[in-house]
Amino acid sequence: MNAFVNVLLRGSFLLLSVIALQPAVLASVDDAQSFALQAAEPYVKQGFQVREDYWGGDLGSGEKKAVRQQLFKGNEYWFWLGTEVDRAKVSVHVYDSDGKLAEEPDGWEKGHFAAAHIIPKTTGSYFIIVSVEQSPEERTHWALVYGFR
């Protein structure tokens, strides 16, 4: 009986831990998105429509991730990257389908924010490379949003 109670208690504790931890993990990606949107805010006033959806995940320090995105000639795009980790440094860059850097020179990196600007010369697929350059955390949540006008 004691053994049964013991197992039940341990099981309940584990279950509660999982339930308690899950929102925290999700909240981190949500937080990263809030920061990405914060970076995008000034551009909305300039007429950029920021998409509701976003890319997100986590990366270790020095790790990169690529996402492929269809862009249209005639539009102008900004990609904004953010993380909730204050002391992290992140970067984002855009390459065309030939692997050539395709972004405008006014992209920027400010600690846990970064942004890349592109006015596509052709319609087609582009690669957006996001990177956590440095971070005090083992894994750093990130979120990437984009806007166009």
Added chain:
Amino acid sequence: MIPFTKCLKVTAVALSGLTLCAQGAQVPQHIDIKQLSKTVEDVVVPLPNEIFGALNKLGAVNWKEHVRSDKGTNFTERPRIALLLGTVIADGFVAVQAEDAPAVKEIGQRVLALAKGIGVGNSITPHAKAIIEAADKRNWEGVRQELDRTQNSVQQAMNEVHDEKLSQLVSLGGWLRGTEVLTSVVTKHFSVDGAELLHQPDLLSYFQTRLHGMPEFKVPIIHEIEDALVQVKPLIDVGNARIPQESVKKINEITTRLGNGIVTRD
């Protein structure tokens, strides 16, 4: 766009093999694309207004002639509702371009009814209200934003109940309707730059892969779309070549046929 829950999965494009052609703190001027995974797991499906915006810059478009706000057929099959929902949201973007408030309001109601039909009505109600209110105020930017939010909320709600495939059908429905309108506009007033907006081979491959993963949906229209995409692929996957007027016309015929198939009963 791919929902973030999906992004959390380890479908990461393996960048460990990314060969950077330049070293150091400088941003590499080139990367070796061949080293990147060919997967388009992380593709974001553009909203129709992203394409319409680019189209507008090429010259004035008579958006009113593309507005469609009829109530259409009521379906009970969830895949069909999902496809239709995507096309109706796309119709909302067309109506915004045309600044047609009554059409936008009808579309808002229709979106809500379809979302209810697919079991995600609760998450759409506030957006549908906001669409109608913004249309009343002729706040077109507000309507655009709410349509984007609507699609996002529908897809998130579907993903939460593991209906990712239906969520993908919403995107597909929107893309097909957007492509139908794009090709209609470009067919009437052909320009090389207008035709170039169809250069979306990776997006098309993305949809083909997704459709291939839906054998359980025994709905004829899904198979029709699958077959049609095979026909469309060589017309838009032209590399650096131009997409000719005949191809635009052909794609318009195909997408119009599919569009009719989506809104009408078999």
